[in-house]
Amino acid sequence: MNDLTTDHALAALRYQTAARDLERIVRNIAARYIVQEVPLTWRLLHAVEAEALADLGFASRHDAIMLGLFQRPSDLPYPETDDGVDFGTSTALPAVFAFAVCAYEEAARRAAQPVAQAAPLKRARAWGD
Numbered sequence: 001m002n003d004l005t006t007d008h009a010l011a012a013l014r015y016q017t018a019a020r021d022l023e024r025i026v027r028n029i030a031a032r033y034i035v036q037e038v039p040l041t042w043r044l045l046h047a048v049e050a051e052a053l054a055d056l057g058f059a060s061r062h063d064a065i066m067l068g069l070f071q072r073p074s075d076l077p078y079p080e081t082d083d084g085v086d087f088g089t090s091t092a093l094p095a096v097f098a099f100a101v102c103a104y105e106e107a108a109r110r111a112a113q114p115v116a117q118a119a120p121l122k123r124a125r126a127w128g129d
Contacts (some may be wrong), residue, residue, distance in 0.1 A: 003019035008066045009069065014062075015066065016067060017062075017071070018058075018061075018066045018067075018069075019061045019070075021058055021062070022058060022070055022095060022096065022099065023060060023095075023099045024050060025052045025055050025058055026048060026052045026095045026096055026099035026100050026103065027099060027101075027103045029048050029051050029052055030048060030099075030104060031103065033048075034103065034104065034107045037082060037096065040085045040100065040101070040104045041081070041084060041085060041119075042079040042080055042081050042082070042083055042085055043080055043081060043082055045078070045085055045097055045100055045101075046078070046080055048096065048100045049072065049096040049097065049100075050093070051098050052099075053067070053070065053071065061093065065082075070094075070095050070096065071095075072094040072096070076094065077096065078097075085101065087101070088118060094124060
């Protein structure tokens with residue numbers, strides 16, 4: 001393998017690692033709000049983004065160039081209102097926004113599923129019965 005291929009593979013691996021790290025951070029932040037049943041608004045989405053990107057652990061684990069890849073470009077303005085988040089059919093979302101929206105969508109799907117009735121546990125005895 002030549003050096004250029006190795007460099008690209010290493011860069012891709014570093015990016016994937018940072019993306020997984022950021023996703024975990026965003027999901028943990030979003031979970032705090034989901035548990036409290038706080039709806040996902042534009043204002044909350046911006047707050048989640050700011051907190052996630054300011055995470056000191058994230059910043060210490062990845063270099064500045066990698067961190068810059070997850071910054072939302074300034075020419076992508078989004079509302080900062082208390083209206084509910086709606087991206088319509090758009091699939092071009094900043095990473096933090098996408099992770100937060102996915103966390104909220106998964107929580108909504110789980111909440112919509114009927115709660116399974118747990119069958120009473122029958123205790124097994126070694127001697128039969």
